[in-house]
Amino acid sequence: MTSPSEELLPSTRRALLHRTATAQVEGRTPSLVAAVQRQGQPVWSGARSCVEGHAPDTDTQFRIGSITKTFTAVLVLRLRDEGLIHLDDQLEKHLPGTGVGSATVFQLLGHSAGLGAETPAPWWERTPGTKRPELADVLGEQPHMHQAGHRHHYSNPGYTLLGSLIEAVRGASWEEVLRREILEPLGMHRTTVRPEAPHAGGWAVHPWADVMLPEPAEDLGLMAPAGQLWSTAADLLRFSAFLAEGDERVLRAASVREMREPAAPSESGDWYGNYGLGLQVIRQDERTLVGHTGSLPGFLAALWFSVEDDVAAVVLTNTTAGLLAGVVAADLVQIVAEAEPRIPEPWRPLPEAEADAELVALTGPWYWGTHAFALRLVAERGLELQPLRTSGRGAAFRAEPDGTWTGLSGYYAGETLRIVRAEDGTVDHLDLGSFVFTREPYDAGAAVPGGVDEGGWRGLGS
Known part of the structure; x- marks a missing residue:
């Protein structure tokens, strides 16, 4: 049997x-x-460079742009899990006086x-953050482009607001909270707000000639929570392992899964991907990919x-361009x-403590009207209901106390599945959000509901 971490x-x-x-x-980079x-272990790395005999490695810092937003989102979800905020809270409750205080935390996380999308001029990515010392300078005179809650519209200023929210609730700078609550617990010692050697320099490559121009690397000030960070390939792989499984020191698995759920409708005609809470979700060749892309000059x-x-x-x-x-990483x-x-894990029976005879007796075929379904018992007393034809609604269910x-x-x-018993205690039917599932069709x-015709099932009369 091969080890999951074995080389490719x-x-x-x-x-x-x-x-x-x-x-x-x-x-032309x-x-x-x-x-x-793979399975939480680095299995391959590679690098290319225009300088012969010299190439970056997985410990070389690059600027990661909007991947920073995912870190900011994790910090916000931590506040929610601690009960310090609610995702439905309006911004005004925790950060008054912004002028956009009716926006909710959930809406800001999901854009x-x-x-x-951007701050007022000048171009914030190529100018010092000192040019926008206040939130009003980030939002401008007309911060609203669309009615809140009706569509996804990517917003860099929105994540500046979330960074300021974190600072207001924690009473510490976004940078300090980030380091203490994410970077140190996950061992991401090469992820920093400002570049630390060894790091790459940023370049613009001429679109029609093989010549280059150095790009400025500005400190973004208030915009830092939207795109400030520098990181390495090795550190980002650590972060991806956390985003896949969660880590109780940082954010529980259930909250990490919540980040991956689409938070707002995509724009009309855009079926390529969606956005959760600080994470992009895309489809490529029937495969779902989660993560984020980033760019700065x-x-x-x-x-x-x-x-x-x-x-x-x-x-x-x-x-720069x-x-x-994102396409290369997906490939x-x-x-x-x-x-x-x-390689799937070996099949194993349920633990003896979960092999409840009463639940085992519930498994097998059930019928919603004449639609055939199969009910299965899974780990932790969970249930799975799946149609036995090509169409139909299936789902997994979590056991409740x-x-x-x-x-x-x-x-x-979110719907409730319950067992409904007859007067003698035997199972009469399953109720799923008012739908009745019986052991035989009707x-x-x-x-x-509505009763069953007393004549029963019949063939075609003469």
Whole structure:
């Protein structure tokens, strides 16, 4: 049996190197570093550079731009989990006087607060943060572009507000809270607010000539929570492992899963992806990828991971444009996932304590009207209800202390499944959000709404 952390096959490594090298050439980027993780363990890294004999490695810092937003979102979710804020709270409750205080924390996290995408001029990414010393300078005179809560509209100022919210509730700077609550617990010692050697310099490459121009690396001031951070491929792989599984020292697994759920409708016609709470969610060739991309003048970055495949990839480059870092990182995930599919864990019976005879007796076929379903008992006394035809609504259910189950996804998310018993104590039917499931199609002996015709089932009369 192979170990999950065992090195990739030579053919897979060759394919990863080829994709990375091709990206550096076609993207005309001065340097590029990429790394891949499988089942929580780094399994490959590669780098390319325009300087012969010199290339960055997974400990070289690059600026990661908007991947910073995911860190900020984690800090906000920590406040919620501690009961210090609620996601439905209006900003005004914790950060008064902004002029956009009716926006909720949830809307700001998912970019649905209706705020503008950028600050007023000058271009905030290429000018010192000292030019915008107050939140009013970040928001401008007309901060609202859309009605709050009605659509996704990416907003950098929105994450500045979240950074200021963190500072107001914690009574400490965003930088200090970030270091104390995320970077130190996860061992991300090479992720910093300002660059620390070794780090790459940012470059702009001329679109029509093979010449370069250095880009300024400004301290973004109030805009820092939207895009300030510098990090390494190694550190971002640590962060991706946390985002996939959670870590009780930072954020519980349930809250990390919540970050991955779409938070607002996509724009019309955009079925490529969505946005959760500080995380982008995209589809590529029937595979769901979660993470974030980032850009600042002189730098492009991407972090994607597939929960199903348990594969993550990071791509960092030092060019302003020309290379689609997000596409390259997604391709690296796909190469590993398809060349070396995840080996499933061995099947094991449920623990004896969970093999409840009464629950086992509930399993098997059930019928909603004439629609056939199968009910299965899974770990932790959970249930799964799946249609036995190609169509129909299925769902997994979490056991609750009161003897009911709560739907976890799809149509039945949040709905209650309960056992309804007859007077003699036997199971009459299952009630799922008022839908009645019986052991036989329209079981005449069960409490089917509307009753069952006394004549019973019949063939075609003469």
